[in-house]
Amino acid sequence: MDNIEQGLKPHDRLAARLADDMDAVNTLIRTKMASEHAPRIPEVTAHLVGAGGKRLRPMLTLASAHLCGYTGAYHIHLAATVEFIHTATLLHDDVVDESAQRRGRPTANLLWDNTSSVLVGDYLFARSFQLMTECGSMEVMRILSNAAATIAEGEVLQLTAAQDLATDEAVYLQVVRGKTAALFSAAMEVGGVIADADAATVKALYDYGDALGVAFQIVDDLLDYQGQSEATGKNIGDDFRERKLTLPVIKAVTKATPDERAFWVRTIEKGKQDAGDLEHALALLNKHGTLAETRVDAIAWADRAKASLAPLADHDIKDMLVDLADFVVDRIS
């Protein structure tokens, strides 16, 4: 418990606890993203790897495997697999969102082109399946291919749902499960499966990842309206400008007066935005208290994540995962 005493954040404590494994994951990632024949591939991916990121998802797989007493070496492969799937979706998201910044640096599709983002994303996706094949577990293949399908389905659903004022909290949750929670839960689940954990434990790990992912995404969507640009690397109101219906707005739409509803129809559904519209949107969210309500929801999901782990035996990594759930919502406290 040295790290706690040193006052490290939960994410950093997990990172310190898993440092050797994470070095192995990073080495494997660098090896597997190389391409003898297509030098553009390591150029694009090195750009992403160089940008760092928190490696949260692979860390979940490592943590889950250790928590279940795994002593083999395949958790490294699975952690790299999870990061490859994540990186592939980032590359494709950048094309979809026409993003100019990712992790505080220009996105690959601006530095190269959309084409490279699409094809290198495909390459990483294929590589992730090669990597998981090496583990030889059909159950792992099933979990991760299901997750990949859920991710893609969530992204497609978002295309139509995000600009449709009929989108309710249930549809929002489906999108969030797809775009974020599916990989969190799969990352946790495969760590347990590879360690031959019993079904109840694997279910608990899955539930933790699912709830953590939902909390994580709700926090992200909330910060888009109330965060600081320096802290998030994003600009306030990006989702509004990109006409993405997220939880604070969905809640505000259900409480809207006819005039307010007309405002949301114009700005989100029709995408006709003028100067001052973001400020007006923020005023409506504050008027109806939906930012505060969204915050309560995020904390409830974090609590659900912690509760999922309760049945598991004591373990220093279990404590860190519990703290991690708190930390995810700390950003909005």
Place this chain on the structure above:
Amino acid sequence: MDNIEQGLKPHDRLAARLADDMDAVNTLIRTKMASEHAPRIPEVTAHLVGAGGKRLRPMLTLASAHLCGYTGAYHIHLAATVEFIHTATLLHDDVVDESAQRRGRPTANLLWDNTSSVLVGDYLFARSFQLMTECGSMEVMRILSNAAATIAEGEVLQLTAAQDLATDEAVYLQVVRGKTAALFSAAMEVGGVIADADAATVKALYDYGDALGVAFQIVDDLLDYQGQSEATGKNIGDDFRERKLTLPVIKAVTKATPDERAFWVRTIEKGKQDAGDLEHALALLNKHGTLAETRVDAIAWADRAKASLAPLADHDIKDMLVDLADFVVDRIS
């Protein structure tokens, strides 16, 4: 041999021989491309499925399994898997090429948008891995994930190689193996693997698919300069206009005078094309006889495909596959 007597083309004879299986494949494709949550997915994919296509790749898997005496049901899954991978790459290719037509109909990215093409492609790709997981064969997973990585690598290589006059026939072959032959060979290989065929047979099936795929792509590239638009559904000179260095041009570049080289640098490397350039390019290909040379290469690859099958025992499907190799190059006879 009724079908031969009826004078059907090899492709149609194979299709007739495998009709029941292919119906099952089509049913499975329709079932698996459905999405409860994201109606955009079946919209986009139904458009592609409705467009038909020859279903050549899944037919190879079915043929290969039958040739090896397979009596199970998983060849249906694998054939659908192969078609899903193919359709996913078509969707992404359309974004990459900014194509306006595919199979004689507007491409999905014109009817919807690039975003849908990228994300629905991802969905089909993930679905293909789910489908192959159902077969429970780790060797099949390995073959198809390797093929997927080779396809993506070939596509990325093409990005840089296609407009670089230094691209030689070896690099061209690498691109062709990636973009076309990798899926042909994998489609054949998994049919043998699922049937528990011996290693020599599986190798023969792989070699047939590889050589057939190379022949197929060389013919495609040749037809781009000498085909009829009605027969191919493409316009003469599309590759030239899109600055794609294919075999006839690669051969002409090696024989180019300094003036001719300057022409290729301007039109392909720099992409500065004027009226009359396509006609001049065609004149250079004819002057150096590279269309004829390319045709000879294609026929040699078709012969290699046929020779690969020679060691296998007699079988009506073996005869059809031999005829199919001839048929692929018949288009340029």
